[in-house]
Amino acid sequence: MEFRRQALAKLGGSHDADAPVELARPQTLLLLVVTAAVVVAGAVWACTGSIPRSVRAPAVFTHAAGSLTVQSPVAGQVTRVSAAKDTLFTAGTPLFTVRTATGDRSVPAPAGGRVTVLPTGVGRVVKAGETLAVMEPAGQGEALVAALYVSPADAQRIHRGYPVDLSPETVPERTYGVLRGAVASIAPSPETGEEIGRFLGDPELGRELAARGASVRVTVRLATARSTDGLRWSLGDSPPHPVTPRVRARADVRLPAIRPISWVVS
Numbered sequence: 001m002e003f004r005r006q007a008l009a010k011l012g013g014s015h016d017a018d019a020p021v022e023l024a025r026p027q028t029l030l031l032l033v034v035t036a037a038v039v040v041a042g043a044v045w046a047c048t049g050s051i052p053r054s055v056r057a058p059a060v061f062t063h064a065a066g067s068l069t070v071q072s073p074v075a076g077q078v079t080r081v082s083a084a085k086d087t088l089f090t091a092g093t094p095l096f097t098v099r100t101a102t103g104d105r106s107v108p109a110p111a112g113g114r115v116t117v118l119p120t121g122v123g124r125v126v127k128a129g130e131t132l133a134v135m136e137p138a139g140q141g142e143a144l145v146a147a148l149y150v151s152p153a154d155a156q157r158i159h160r161g162y163p164v165d166l167s168p169e170t171v172p173e174r175t176y177g178v179l180r181g182a183v184a185s186i187a188p189s190p191e192t193g194e195e196i197g198r199f200l201g202d203p204e205l206g207r208e209l210a211a212r213g214a215s216v217r218v219t220v221r222l223a224t225a226r227s228t229d230g231l232r233w234s235l236g237d238s239p240p241h242p243v244t245p246r247v248r249a250r251a252d253v254r255l256p257a258i259r260p261i262s263w264v265v266s
Contacts (some may be wrong), residue, residue, distance in 0.1 A: 057150045059251040067201025068135040072126045076100040085118045100201035134201035148151040168249040177234030180223040
């Protein structure tokens with residue numbers, strides 16, 4: 001009976017429904033509004049914004065045909081060197097004389113060009129096929145290009161026409177900016193260190209680039225402009241000393257930007 005009287009007393013008391021409702025604090029409302037605004041802004045950016053992408057790779061300036069190597073056709077001893085570094089020679093000009101057991105053999109320039117590397121001197125004993133000198137083509141139409149070496153995975157992301165920014169080691173970027181260019185071609189398969197060295201005319205550089213792993217050559221055509229060196233620099237002015245073959249550079253291939261939502265989904 002005592003329990004029943006307590007229950008009846010409780011029923012006869014004031015009801016909770018008559019108590020005033022406590023609303024959220026202003027600080028809480030402000031936090032909710034800010035959070036909602038951030039979520040909405042993030043959703044809009046994810047659908048309409050863009051994320052820039054690029055592939056960075058080492059580069060070497062050269063000619064489209066690469067370098068020309070002057071090789072000894074026979075084994076013997078070099079008895080005469082007519083070649084001189086930084087000197088222009090026409091095709092067929094005798095550059096070396098190699099003495100063999102059967103007589104002297106003249107080694108001519110394989111094509112017109114300028115001698116850039118001359119490791120051979122009189123008295124040197126050479127093997128058949130050994131490099132005597134390296135030449136850069138000097139004919140008209142042999143415009144300067146940049147050879148980039150990227151991994152096979154990165155090569156699949158690069159296509160002809162993609163813009164490229166080049167920063168030569170010999171040019172201060174803060175003063176002249178970067179050199180503009182565009183992808184002209186992508187090699188179908190990776191190259192060995194020997195192949196890279198033969199193309200660039202520098203076996204040591206070829207081994208160095210190949211040491212990074214499989215490398216695919218990407219040829220970049222340099223953008224032209226009405227400047228001192230005829231090339232387009234991002235800050236307008238050309239450097240006092242033009243970029244020459246065999247100069248190394250850092251290259252950034254600019255890939256198409258992607259939507260943030262695509263990056264999240266993938």
